Amino acid sequence: QLGRCRSVKEFEKLNRIGEGTYGIVYRARDTLTDETVALKKVRMDNEKDGMPISSLREITLLLQLRHPNIVELKEVVVGNHLESIFLVMGYCEQDLASLLENMQTPFSEAQVKCIILQVLKGLQYLHENYVIHRDLKVSNLLMTDKGCVKIADFGLARTYGMPPKPMTPKVVTLWYRAPELLLGMTTQTTSIDMWAMGCILAELQPHKPLLPGTSEIHQIDLIVQLLGTPNENIWPGFSKLPLVSQYTLRKQPY
Structure with a gap:
């Protein structure tokens, strides 16, 4: 639930590392745990009705999937606006x-x-x-x-x-x-x-x-x-x- 999400301000962006199917990915540091994570900004291009269905699908699936050979979705965090949503994922070099x-x-x-x-x-x-x-x-x-x-x-x-x-x-x-x-x-x-x-x-x-x-x-x-x-x-x-x-x-x- 977005009301319980942490703020993206609790993460220090270190550098941009790529772009996935539906968003930009940064390497970042979790300032609470000092852990290096991948921070994926959900792309909201031309979305008048909230989060794209593709991103909802990805979040729903990844929250259910737990396996050593599948990237881990740790949590969802928000920016200043509800349109600014980030996925916190396990970092791979x-x-x-x-x-x-x-x-x-x-x-x-x-x-x-x-x-x-x-x-x-x-x-x-x-x-x-x-x-x-x-x-x-x-x-x-x-x-x-x-x-x-x-x-x-x-x-x-x-x-x-x-x-x-x-x-x-x-x-x-x-x-x-x-x-x-x-x-x-x-x-x-x-x-x-x-x-x-x-x-x-x-x-x-x-x-x-x-x-x-x-x-x-x-x-x-x-x-x-x-x-x-x-x-x-x-x-x-x-x-x-x-x-x-x-x-x-x-x-x-x-």
């Missing part, structure tokens, strides 16, 4: 995207295994609790200076059930987007996170994205080049996907 960009030597096979195992443990916990992240990518995987990897940025995450409810397919950053999303499927399951995980695994050792598409049609073409042209035998229901008729897929052996 870097994200995997920056790490990949700045490393002189590639990750070893053992390091890749260690990173992927941690992400899979976090993902297993999410899926067991009926949550799909829907935006897994290297920039949303954070790492502490002790090597603990945490899944972050739950702005696009959703809970799911059976049967799955329709959701927008325009989620997941293009390079990590599953083929069923590119072809217009609106019912989403844990499989879209698992596809993104495969793309992340393939990116960690060579330090370059597996499928760096520049458009949706290019992304589909890269997938077909790599895995072959899908058909009903290997992908039951493929021909009924909403956008299949709009694309002419190259003939590539499976």
Whole structure:
């Protein structure tokens, strides 16, 4: 409840460290505990009716989720106005995207295994609790200076059930987007996170994205080049996907 929230003035902003799906992130010091935290300012652009639904979803989910490989939401604090809301989160020294960009030597096979195992443990916990992240990518995987990897940025995450409810397919950053999303499927399951995980695994050792598409049609073409042209035998229901008729897929052996 906002009436019980602490003030953001109790936190000393140290520096800006990035920008998530729905807000700017700062490194800050909690003046009461002297702890270093991440302070995420909730973006309120053009919001006449209060907090964006995406931020409410993220807060609600993160308050329920507790796992060593998922970023921790410690509390919600407020600024001078009710429109100024911040999430206080556990601080991680870097994200995997920056790490990949700045490393002189590639990750070893053992390091890749260690990173992927941690992400899979976090993902297993999410899926067991009926949550799909829907935006897994290297920039949303954070790492502490002790090597603990945490899944972050739950702005696009959703809970799911059976049967799955329709959701927008325009989620997941293009390079990590599953083929069923590119072809217009609106019912989403844990499989879209698992596809993104495969793309992340393939990116960690060579330090370059597996499928760096520049458009949706290019992304589909890269997938077909790599895995072959899908058909009903290997992908039951493929021909009924909403956008299949709009694309002419190259003939590539499976």
